[in-house]
Amino acid sequence: MKAVLTLIFIIFLGTAAMAQTPSKETKVETKTATVVLNVKIEKSETQVVRLYMFKNFRVKKELNFKTKRDGAKLA
Numbered sequence: 372m373k374a375v376l377t378l379i380f381i382i383f384l385g386t387a388a389m390a391q392t393p394s395k396e397t398k399v400e401t402k403t404a405t406v407v408l409n410v411k412i413e414k415s416e417t418q419v420v421r422l423y424m425f426k427n428f429r430v431k432k433e434l435n436f437k438t439k440r441d442g443a444k445l446a
């Protein structure tokens with residue numbers, strides 16, 4: 372109980388001290404700048420894209436490898 376009251380007292384003193392410090396609002400001047408975009412789009416060669424039914428198909432396929440020790444052990 373003493374620890375809880377001490378903690379509440381410390382929090383109360385901290386918030387009271389923070390409430391007494393004045394906060395200064397500073398105004399900032401804004402500057403506007405013009406941006407010119409020179410974008411040239413070049414047509415590239417058409418490529419074939421494969422669509423897989425499952426997400427991360429390539430990753431799962433590569434992680435599904437077999438080693439010599441994967442086989443069942445016979446007693």
